[in-house]
Amino acid sequence: MTGTSERIVGISDMFITADPSSVIVTYSLGSCIGLTLFDPKACVGGMLHAMMPLSSADPQKAASKPAMYTDTGVAALLQAMFDRGATRRSIVAKVAGAATDMDNDGLFRIGERNYMVLRKVLWKNDILIAAEDVGGSAPRTLVLEMETGRTFVKSGDAVKDL
Amino acid sequence: MALNVLVVDDSDVIRNMIIKTLRLADIPVGATFEAGNGKEALDIVDANWIDLVLADINMPIMDGVEMLRRLRSDHRHAELPVIVVTTEGSSERIAELQDADVSAYVRKPFTPEMIRRVVDDVTSTISAGETATEELMAAFAEVLERFVMMDGIPAVGDLPPLGQGDLLQASMTFRGGVDGTITVAAPLEACVEMAANAIGTDPDGSVGTGKACDALGEVLNITCGNLVLALEPTRQTELTPPVVLGMDLPEWEYLASAASTAGFDVEGLPVLVSCLIRPRR
Numbered sequence: 001m002t003g004t005s006e007r008i009v010g011i012s013d014m015f016i017t018a019d020p021s022s023v024i025v026t027y028s029l030g031s032c033i034g035l036t037l038f039d040p041k042a043c044v045g046g047m048l049h050a051m052m053p054l055s056s057a058d059p060q061k062a063a064s065k066p067a068m069y070t071d072t073g074v075a076a077l078l079q080a081m082f083d084r085g086a087t088r089r090s091i092v093a094k095v096a097g098a099a100t101d102m103d104n105d106g107l108f109r110i111g112e113r114n115y116m117v118l119r120k121v122l123w124k125n126d127i128l129i130a131a132e133d134v135g136g137s138a139p140r141t142l143v144l145e146m147e148t149g150r151t152f153v154k155s156g157d158a159v160k161d162l
Numbered sequence: 163m164a165l166n167v168l169v170v171d172d173s174d175v176i177r178n179m180i181i182k183t184l185r186l187a188d189i190p191v192g193a194t195f196e197a198g199n200g201k202e203a204l205d206i207v208d209a210n211w212i213d214l215v216l217a218d219i220n221m222p223i224m225d226g227v228e229m230l231r232r233l234r235s236d237h238r239h240a241e242l243p244v245i246v247v248t249t250e251g252s253s254e255r256i257a258e259l260q261d262a263d264v265s266a267y268v269r270k271p272f273t274p275e276m277i278r279r280v281v282d283d284v285t286s287t288i289s290a291g292e293t294a295t296e297e298l299m300a301a302f303a304e305v306l307e308r309f310v311m312m313d314g315i316p317a318v319g320d321l322p323p324l325g326q327g328d329l330l331q332a333s334m335t336f337r338g339g340v341d342g343t344i345t346v347a348a349p350l351e352a353c354v355e356m357a358a359n360a361i362g363t364d365p366d367g368s369v370g371t372g373k374a375c376d377a378l379g380e381v382l383n384i385t386c387g388n389l390v391l392a393l394e395p396t397r398q399t400e401l402t403p404p405v406v407l408g409m410d411l412p413e414w415e416y417l418a419s420a421a422s423t424a425g426f427d428v429e430g431l432p433v434l435v436s437c438l439i440r441p442r443r
Contacts, residue, residue, distance in 0.1 A: 123274060126186055128183070128275055
């Protein structure tokens with residue numbers, strides 16, 4: 001592709017754009033949760049890469065870096081989408097990550113909890129998940145092409161459209 | 163075409179969750195009905211037009227399996243899609259449901275996305291009813307001309323542009339000689355014009371929203387009578403009274419894109435007429 005610009009979303013970060021030439025990417029999603037929101041009518045898209053489920057773990061940190069936690073991160077991404085004219089009705093939400101076997105003893109179940117908190121926040125915001133690739137143990141790369149809204153996951157050599 | 167859905171569960175929370183899911187899931191939901199057990203559900207199905215039922219099994223008074231059996235033994239409801247949503251998953255129970263001709267099955271705990279997938283699968287087969295578009299267009303054009311003295315031309319391709327004003331929709335169902343539902347949607351401006359023409363006045367302040375809604379409902383009512391007569395001249399068909407509601411732009415767009423919808427250019431304003439007929443035996 002020519003004329004596209006890659007926007008990388010780091011861990012505990014998010015990115016929103018209305019630029020159709022942007023391709024938003026986040027790498028190495030393990031037990032972290034990756035969420036893309038795309039509104040084809042408003043032509044606004046965004047991505048979140050949240051690390052931990054609940055901001056109650058460290059409210060101060062969450063206030064300065066909401067994208068670190070799934071609950072505050074999803075809310076912040078949604079709000080940023082609404083601020084740019086997106087509507088609940090036309091937002092398409094896709095989810096990747098939440099691998100379950102990342103912490104060795106499975107004690108903290110970070111992946112499962114990230115996914116559960118994400119589902120709860122979206123449900124309370126009247127948004128259903130359109131597609132997802134979650135669980136398992138492989139790390140993932142999540143990509144959103146703003147021009148078309150195409151969202152896909154790369155894991156190893158495999159590419160899966162969401 | 164919007165589907166009227168009946169949700170049968172003794173848990174208020176589950177009913178709420180299912181209804182919210184249907185509302186969010188791009189499934190065209192019209193009226194929703196709730197019942198706390200199988201007996202209440204049968205009463206609702208008898209008294210209302212229902213397109214889809216989602217039902218629990220374990221309920222007081224009458225359980226879901228018995229409800230399903232009774233529905234299937236009544237020829238009017240033999241084909242009504244019923245999705246069972248329950249905690250029970252034994253193969254014996256599933257065989258029992260299949261014997262009673264269940265349409266699909268979801269086990270609790272479900273996520274909203276699971277409900278959406280199953281409802282999508284089931285509804286993709288029911289929205290493919292007959293559309294009778296030709297008869298519908300003729301019936302509607304005649305009502306416009308005679309009753310409200312307006313010229314309606316079937317829109318080939320693009321509809322006239324929609325203005326900024328409010329949108330109204332009127333819906334009703336019919337049952338008997340032919341079974342189906344019919345909807346007319348129009349800008350408030352067009353409905354005011356219809357009312358003014360029918361009364362024989364100018365569309366000024368004397369024609370309020372109330373009269374405009376009434377006129378749209380009556381246009382629908384007469385169109386429905388006309389259509390039903392054209393399709394089934396001998397057997398009696400009962401019409402329910404029209405229900406007139408406001409509508410938002412996404413609802414308008416959804417209706418406009420439906421295969422069962424015909425678009426009209428009514429003196430420069432867009433009007434949609436949509437009708438779905440349940441396949442006749």
